Amino acid sequence: MPRPRSLTPDRIASAALTVIDRDGLAGFTMRAVATELSMSAMALYRYVDDRGELERLVVEGVLDRIDTDPPDPELPWADRVTIMVGRMRAAVAAHPAIASLVPVHRHRSRAVLRWTETVLGLLTEAGLTGQRRVVALRGLLSYLLGAIQLEHLGPLAGPGTAVLAELAPEAFPYLADTARTARHISPDAEFDGGLALFLRGLADPPRPRPG
Structure with a gap:
């Protein structure tokens, strides 16, 4: 195949993302991306060392579209954090197959660093500093990244829920009932409800560990 005249990181990332959107991560190989670029x-x-570098380029290309400017300062801090979290979720939702790549490569993404800096500023404005701010940020990231993966890779109301809903009530009464209820909860309601619970907890003073 002829070598492209100009092959920039952005063009490589675009070709890799096209492959992922079309074929999923299972079809995401160096050969498939090269074919998309009309080269060997x-x-x-x-241009790239390995698949890991390709993954990083894709993650950066998708997340770089996130608006990292702080939301309206007139809004309550929890609403502002919710908006920032929503921006990250929306960016990944546009290309759901990359959901599992974001946690792996987030530390090397300039887009994620800018997003995190804005969120840390909002947490600081809410009075969270020092250790509480560390715990708040890590908890928020754990919820956000975990919820994104569950939403796209194993949703609460997905096919697996039907199996759980058929469990014997006498053996798994709470699990079976929860699975049946989950069928009627939208992804947005599930995500927003969990985030609201987390943010509400941040507003409460820390409690001593039992025992």
Whole structure:
């Protein structure tokens, strides 16, 4: 195959994302991306070291579209954090197959660093500093990244829920009932409800550990 005249990181990331959107991560290979770029796999290695570098380019390309400017300062801090979290969720939702790549490569993403800096500013304005701010940020990221993956890779109301809903009530009364209820909860309601519970907890003073 002829070598492209101009092959920039953005063009490589775009081709890789096209492959992922079309074929999923199972079809995401150096050869598939090279074919998308009309070049040989060996030629692609002149531009990127391995699949891991391709993944990082894709994650950066998707998340770089996030608006990291602080939301309206007139809003309550929890609403502002909710908006920032929603921006990240929306960016990943546009390309759900990358959901599992975001936690792996987030530390090297300039877009995530900018997003995190804005969120830390909002947490600071809410009075969270020092250790509480560390715990708040990590808890927020754990919820956000975990919920995104569950939403796209194993949703609460997904096919697996039907199996759980058929469990014997006498053996799993709470699990079976919860699974049946989950069928009627939308992804937005599930995500927003969990986030609201988390943010409400941040507003409460920390409690001593039992025992």
